[in-house]
């Protein structure tokens with residue numbers, strides 16, 4: 001009888017005890033890690049947990065970032081402490097020498113008492129921390145203290161990216177999005193292990209970066225936007241602040257000055273940049289391809305030299321993007337020498353040139369990079385010239401395409417991009433000319449003709465962004481939409497917690 005009573009008490013206790021998540025392979029991490037093994041127990045974060053960092057390593061800032069991410073929802077102190085030997089419990093960030101991991105890879109060893117994150121570089125620790133965030137119960141995303149059992153299943157994760165370039169783009173020219181919105185966007189990029197933010201800073205409708213030697217670019221050219229709103233621009237100080245914010249997240253900002261087309265904002269600001277010497281009117285519509293810098297005037301190149309010079313000095317990263325797309329009113333015989341001359345200016349300022357795929361009509365430096373968006377012909381030119389390609393196929397990767405015909409925001413000139421369409425493609429299989437070796441990586445651009453504020457931006461970006469993250473990071477082999485959509489559904493809960501205005505696609509089994 002006593003034995004039975006005891007058994008009843010024990011089983012009662014067991015059923016009250018929270019169920020331990022013990023299978024690490026059943027995680028919802030996006031992008032999907034390269035390899036995961038489960039060992040069937042659970043690590044628990046508690047009041048007593050400390051974050052240790054190997055003394056003398058450069059991992060302290062990332063450890064601090066982890067603390068910042070775990071504190072609000074848990075309410076735990078989780079102090080960061082440098083140690084010279086591996087601790088027996090807690091979280092431990094340490095360096096290793098594992099060539100397979102590269103700069104951004106990481107190895108996670110999760111035991112019952114100790115969670116160890118091993119990396120070659122701080123960058124890898126930052127990426128690995130995103131995985132840790134995603135392994136914890138969903139309520140970890142909350143900004144206020146939550147009652148939860150903060151457990152992670154035990155096992156190991158060995159993870160590193162497929163592509164070294166994993167980017168997104170924000171067009172702040174069509175509609176200006178301020179520094180706070182850009183930072184918010186970067187926080188979400190970081191969560192998905194993106195490492196490049198391309199800022200489309202100038203277009204027909206607006207010039208968004210202060211150039212001290214040509215102040216009217218922002219005074220006049222920055223004064224409006226699509227639809228006639230007040231526009232805006234980043235001062236150089238604000239821009240530098242963004243660059244630093246990006247660097248803390250191991251994100252490189254690529255500034256784009258689009259030319260010779262898409263330049264009406266500059267042409268309206270300075271009469272002398274026009275072939276006829278007359279300033280154009282400011283433009284607030286959404287047509288493309290009607291403007292061009294005057295390619296035969298010397299002042300055009302003096303102007304570009306000044307702009308690239310100032311931009312290069314604000315840019316610690318290696319790249320300057322010169323646009324080059326849709327220059328429909330620039331004659332081909334003017335366009336080609338123009339691009340070649342601008343390319344020289346970029347290298348003279350110590351930067352590597354990127355251009356939209358049309359720039360491959362010109363003779364490119366081998367170091368230059370072409371950004372493919374729709375032309376198979378241009379893709380072929382790039383490969384023949386031996387330049388690397390960033391894959392941004394409009395019909396798959398354009399964040400400004402409508403999800404379907406009912407989407408309240410977005411365009412559809414390249415088609416509708418439902419969440420599965422955005423996820424289910426392989427950069428290597430898109431154009432037969434472009435093979436794996438030609439591809440530097442992928443980028444998902446958000447053009448903002450229809451995007452007027454943060455909520456609009458979030459609606460087009462989420463949940464598609466998660467899919468581009470996975471294409472850029474995870475091995476292609478074994479990928480499946482049916483498996484992915486279940487993980488994505490869990491991310492919907494995070495978006496709810498963060499108050500993100502995302503598209504609740506019917507194709508995803510949201511919780």
Ligand code: TNX
Nearest residue numbers: 288325326356373400411447
């Ligand atoms: C094409 S793609 C453009 C942009 C537009 C976008 C709208 C490319 C290099 N140029 O100027 O904003 O389509 O989807």
